[in-house]
Amino acid sequence: MIEAHALTKRYGDKTAVADLSFTVRPGAVTGFLGPNGAGKSTTMRMILGLDAPTAGHVTVNGKHYAAHRAPLHEVGAMLEARSVHTGRSAFHHLLSLAATTGIPRSRVEEVIDIVGLREAAGRRAGGFSLGMGQRLGIASALLGDPATLVLDEPVNGLDPEGILWIRNLLKRLAAEGRTVLVSSHLMSEMALTAEHLVVVGRGRLIADTSVEEFTRKAARNSVHVHTGETDRLRALLAGPDVVVTSQERGALEVTGLSGERIGRIAADNGIALAELTPRRASLEEAFMELTRDAVEYAAARPVPVGAADRNGTGGRAA
Numbered sequence: 001m002i003e004a005h006a007l008t009k010r011y012g013d014k015t016a017v018a019d020l021s022f023t024v025r026p027g028a029v030t031g032f033l034g035p036n037g038a039g040k041s042t043t044m045r046m047i048l049g050l051d052a053p054t055a056g057h058v059t060v061n062g063k064h065y066a067a068h069r070a071p072l073h074e075v076g077a078m079l080e081a082r083s084v085h086t087g088r089s090a091f092h093h094l095l096s097l098a099a100t101t102g103i104p105r106s107r108v109e110e111v112i113d114i115v116g117l118r119e120a121a122g123r124r125a126g127g128f129s130l131g132m133g134q135r136l137g138i139a140s141a142l143l144g145d146p147a148t149l150v151l152d153e154p155v156n157g158l159d160p161e162g163i164l165w166i167r168n169l170l171k172r173l174a175a176e177g178r179t180v181l182v183s184s185h186l187m188s189e190m191a192l193t194a195e196h197l198v199v200v201g202r203g204r205l206i207a208d209t210s211v212e213e214f215t216r217k218a219a220r221n222s223v224h225v226h227t228g229e230t231d232r233l234r235a236l237l238a239g240p241d242v243v244v245t246s247q248e249r250g251a252l253e254v255t256g257l258s259g260e261r262i263g264r265i266a267a268d269n270g271i272a273l274a275e276l277t278p279r280r281a282s283l284e285e286a287f288m289e290l291t292r293d294a295v296e297y298a299a300a301r302p303v304p305v306g307a308a309d310r311n312g313t314g315g316r317a318a
């Protein structure tokens with residue numbers, strides 16, 4: 001269990017994490033989500049005692065990371081900057097890590113099999129691809145057979161097979177009763193991997209909820225309607241929670257009413273419909289909407305790509 005209490009981190013006058021409180025429970029994968037610069041890595045470093053909070057505190061299984069007698073057995077971690085610049089083989093890299101903490105060679109063999117690096121174990125780890133490096137990072141995190149795992153963007157650089165593999169591995173580790181905190185900026189990936197979500201933006205908590213709840217609340221659904229009588233239908237659909245917009249001639253985008261209800265209203269009033277299509281906002285769209293104000297480096301306005309704005313006219317002819 002990871003418990004953050006009013007965690008705050010400031011670098012000079014930059015607040016990276018602000019008054020952040022959340023609990024990560026065992027037995028489920030918890031996705032730690034937020035746009036770039038939201039404070040995810042900073043929070044993870046504080047969980048692992050690599051950065052000291054300016055205020056507040058965070059515990060792992062009731063104690064600060066550094067207060068654990070054998071931290072590697074308590075918490076396994078993989079942070080984003082994890083390149084292994086080593087001429088050693090993956091096997092010897094893991095063996096030397098194990099040796100410093102009294103972990104037996106048999107456990108090294110075990111983790112190599114868990115992460116599927118058996119064939120590459122004898123190769124120089126410094127020459128690994130990003131995906132293999134991720135597997136090696138996860139192997140290191142698992143060495144101490146820890147009850148808690150903290151992984152920063154573990155799917156970065158993985159191919160679809162690798163992504164599926166890590167998704168299943170994380171679920172299995174959680175099903176074994178471990179606490180698993182995984183950061184990502186990809187909502188769609190977390191929706192498939194995590195059961196619980198902690199969402200941050202500009203260092204602040206935006207949501208601490210189950211994936212199911214987040215999906216239900218955040219995904220706004222609309223219905224696309226095609227008809228020759230848009231004006232009449234629009235008037236008939238009007239209601240306090242109904243929003244009707246029109247982007248193209250003969251088409252309406254309706255939120256607040258089901259397709260079935262719209263079809264019934266149209267039929268009752270003799271309006272022929274050429275199309276009635278329910279549209280579900282993707283989780284990615286919902287997540288972006290939720291964190292829109294929290295994106296650190298959002299473009300203020302669209303900038304034409306490749307169209308050099310030499311005369312200050314925003315790319316348009318003067």
Ligand SMILES: Nc1ncnc2c1ncn2[C@@H]1O[C@H](COP(=O)(O)OP(=O)(O)OP(=O)(O)O)[C@@H](O)[C@H]1O
Pocket residue numbers: 011014015016034035036037038039040041042043185296
């Ligand atoms: N050592 C530091 N000194 C100054 N500012 C920092 C430092 N570390 C992080 N920051 C700032 O704190 C904010 C949060 O950064 P952090 O890396 O924790 O975000 P993140 O959510 O992990 O982002 P990303 O997804 O891009 O890794 C950013 O504005 C970042 O520039």
